[in-house]
Amino acid sequence: EPEVTQTPSHQVTQMGQEVILRCVPISNHLYFYWYRQILGQKVEFLVSFYNNEISEKSEIFDDQFSVERPDGSNFTLKIRSTKLEDSAMYFCASSRGRRPEAFFGQGTRLTVV
């Protein structure tokens, strides 16, 4: 069964450093998403990406965040200058579009120290 894959599974970084989280969405899906979940809190939408551009973004997705689809398979989230409060689980998801069901990757646990 096709699945969304994310790397790395865990990343520890120093405050102020840049991180890139990587995702390979399901191959025939058209919409790609990033979500985050701070420990003990709800899953929060960050950004959606369709047709090689950002479609929607939340208030959380400020100027320190960016997304890119550098090739036909990868979808990345970059956090330019990490803060302690960026520590969270980051989930990538994808959907076919016509059917809005979104499927999630296993997540990247980001720890900012």
Next chain:
Amino acid sequence: RKEVEQDPGPFNVPEGATVAFNCTYSNSASQSFFWYRQDCRKEPKLLMSVYSSGNEDGRFTAQLNRASQYISLLIRDSKLSDSATYLCAATRGGADGLTFGKGTHLIIQP
């Protein structure tokens, strides 16, 4: 981004019992609704979509009431493996992301 509300629980239920969760959403523009299951420190996994006519998948039944803006999930003959957090989610569709509730924690006791 409007809210989705759920009772956080925990719901402690004996094995074999029937349990029901409700979820309310505030964005009347929401078109599609889902129940996800999330195990501790894992990703949300799609359990089922929720349709206006109601839908059933084995022991699980989901209902949508658009007039009252709530969604329900019924689990019959609960099993120990049903222990998890159940997340309700809504979206306007297309590129609109999912708005999740905080989840309802279910504990099935032997």
